[in-house]
Amino acid sequence: MAEVRVQAADFSPGAELDGLLARAPGAGGIASFIGVVRSGVERPIRSMTLEHYPAMTLPAIERIAAEAETRFSLLGCTVIHRFGQLLPADRIVFVAAAASHRRAALQATEFLIDWLKTKAPFWKQEELPDGTTRWVDAVPQDVIDAARW
Amino acid sequence: MDGVRILYFAWLRERAGRAEEIVNPPPDVHTVGALMQWLGTQHNSLAEAFATPRLVRAAVNQNFAGPTTTLANGDEVAFFPPVTGG
Numbered sequence: 001m002a003e004v005r006v007q008a009a010d011f012s013p014g015a016e017l018d019g020l021l022a023r024a025p026g027a028g029g030i031a032s033f034i035g036v037v038r039s040g041v042e043r044p045i046r047s048m049t050l051e052h053y054p055a056m057t058l059p060a061i062e063r064i065a066a067e068a069e070t071r072f073s074l075l076g077c078t079v080i081h082r083f084g085q086l087l088p089a090d091r092i093v094f095v096a097a098a099a100s101h102r103r104a105a106l107q108a109t110e111f112l113i114d115w116l117k118t119k120a121p122f123w124k125q126e127e128l129p130d131g132t133t134r135w136v137d138a139v140p141q142d143v144i145d146a147a148r149w
Numbered sequence: 150m151d152g153v154r155i156l157y158f159a160w161l162r163e164r165a166g167r168a169e170e171i172v173n174p175p176p177d178v179h180t181v182g183a184l185m186q187w188l189g190t191q192h193n194s195l196a197e198a199f200a201t202p203r204l205v206r207a208a209v210n211q212n213f214a215g216p217t218t219t220l221a222n223g224d225e226v227a228f229f230p231p232v233t234g235g
Contacts, residue, residue, distance in 0.1 A: 051158060053211070055225075056211035056227070060211075092234075093235055117234060117235035119232070120234045121208070121227075121232055122232055123158060123229065123232065123234070124233045135160045135233075137233070138232065
């Protein structure tokens with residue numbers, strides 16, 4: 001079963017992995033990915049704010065998770081996506097997939113994050129060190145990555 | 150068409166100066182594309198964005214939609230830039 005949450009609060013990756021394992025008896029492997037707020041040395045940011053479309057976000061991610069479970073015969077998966085103001089190195093998103101074998105778990109994890117990036121209604125706005133803000137542009141490569149699956 | 154609820158997100162919300170509005174487009178507006186054209190005539194600040202398809206995505210009743218998606222009374226139509234989550 002997929003567990004999907006959209007929340008402002010942080011999460012504990014360890015607790016989430018334990019929870020997924022408990023929901024996926026018979027699993028042979030769990031793979032996971034954590035996206036974090038990047039503040040590069042050459043292009044630092046002060047904070048990042050994630051806006052989303054509340055009525056659409058959860059159903060959109062639930063569809064993506066269900067698709068992953070079917071395609072990769074998962075025993076379970078977890079997707080958590082945060083919104084609101086985050087600081088550099090804060091966790092943004094957590095994706096984990098449990099399967100009988102490693103390949104399905106690893107591929108499902110990559111699929112989930114690729115599709116989240118192009119099919120979940122979130123928008124990132126960066127606050128720069130001088131206090132100005134800018135909306136992050138979509139990355140064309142993300143669309144190519146999502147279309148691989 | 151009556152009572153179409155429009156939602157704006159990210160820089161489209163900023164440019165529109167509002168997060169949502171209820172509009173009653175003229176009877177010949179049956180599709181998302183036509184609605185974008187018409188909204189561009191209602192909001193000068195959105196005309197350029199709505200005339201540049203690569204800048205704007207849409208959803209009807211919380212499902213991604215394209216310019217040819219048809220509309221009905223009471224629909225919720227959201228406009229936003231390409232998503233950047235994950």
